[in-house]
Amino acid sequence: MSYSFDPIGIVHSCFHEKFAIPRQPSLAVAARGVLELYPPYDKPEALAGLEEVSHLWLLFVFHAAPSGPDHLRVRPPRLGGNQRVGVFASRSTHRPNPLGQSVVRLDSIEPGHLLISGIDLLDGTPVLDIKPYVPYADSVPQAHNGMAATVPDLIPVTWDNIAWQAAREHAERLQQPVVELIEQCLAQDPKPAYQRPTAERHYGVRFWDLNISWHYPQPNCIRVLSVKQQPSVSV
Numbered sequence: 001m002s003y004s005f006d007p008i009g010i011v012h013s014c015f016h017e018k019f020a021i022p023r024q025p026s027l028a029v030a031a032r033g034v035l036e037l038y039p040p041y042d043k044p045e046a047l048a049g050l051e052e053v054s055h056l057w058l059l060f061v062f063h064a065a066p067s068g069p070d071h072l073r074v075r076p077p078r079l080g081g082n083q084r085v086g087v088f089a090s091r092s093t094h095r096p097n098p099l100g101q102s103v104v105r106l107d108s109i110e111p112g113h114l115l116i117s118g119i120d121l122l123d124g125t126p127v128l129d130i131k132p133y134v135p136y137a138d139s140v141p142q143a144h145n146g147m148a149a150t151v152p153d154l155i156p157v158t159w160d161n162i163a164w165q166a167a168r169e170h171a172e173r174l175q176q177p178v179v180e181l182i183e184q185c186l187a188q189d190p191k192p193a194y195q196r197p198t199a200e201r202h203y204g205v206r207f208w209d210l211n212i213s214w215h216y217p218q219p220n221c222i223r224v225l226s227v228k229q230q231p232s233v234s235v
């Protein structure tokens with residue numbers, strides 16, 4: 001038996017590439033996006049009652065995950081990228097069916113659109129369903145996970161003065177918390193765990209329409225080098 005599903009909407013996200021997206025939701029609260037709903041789910045009837053809800057479960061498709069042979073074991077970045085676990089013990093994007101689930105904050109509701117934050121979703125992510133987060137059922141205070149027992153360690157993020165000023169100016173232009181977004185995402189150290197960066201090596205990523213570049217002056221410390229608007233890109 002097989003099933004097929006049509007998306008009920010699409011996420012327009014601050015994240016335009018997979019690199020440097022937090023590995024779970026809520027790790028960067030400044031990560032914002034808009035969930036555009038497709039007809040007929042853009043009608044007010046479909047959203048009635050959501051104003052009572054602070055957080056949503058989004059069920060979505062990892063549309064940019066590479067398809068390939070079935071992997072029964074995967075190497076989660078959380079375990080340093082060199083230890084394998086069963087696919088069902090991980091939140092890897094390489095799965096039998098490319099389905100993801102994230103709890104996101106519902107900031108506001110506009111006609112046909114939900115403004116969301118704390119996201120870990122790539123721009124263009126197709127959404128299959130939305131469900132309200134139900135604290136008494138979905139939060140399990142005594143739950144444990146030995147492989148991901150605590151929030152990941154953060155590393156310090158420092159700024160070049162010109163980059164800091166540019167980030168503030170683009171925050172004003174975009175009306176988005178650009179400084180916080182960069183700090184919250186880079187503090188999670190997006191580079192692969194096995195890499196030992198030299199100070200000469202520069203890294204880069206695109207958030208909104210901005211190219212961000214940074215390096216590691218010391219192995220566990222990031223310095224943001226530049227924040228520049230990418231020419232002729234819409235956000």
Ligand code: SAM
Pocket residue numbers: 018019020021022023024025061062063064065091092093099100101102103120121122124125126
């Ligand atoms: N919270 C979700 C879950 O548990 O199903 C996603 C966890 S997954 C480890 C998070 C990573 O998926 C992000 O860091 C990003 O690199 C990647 N990602 C996000 N949206 C994606 C998409 N639409 N297609 C492929 N990869 C995506």
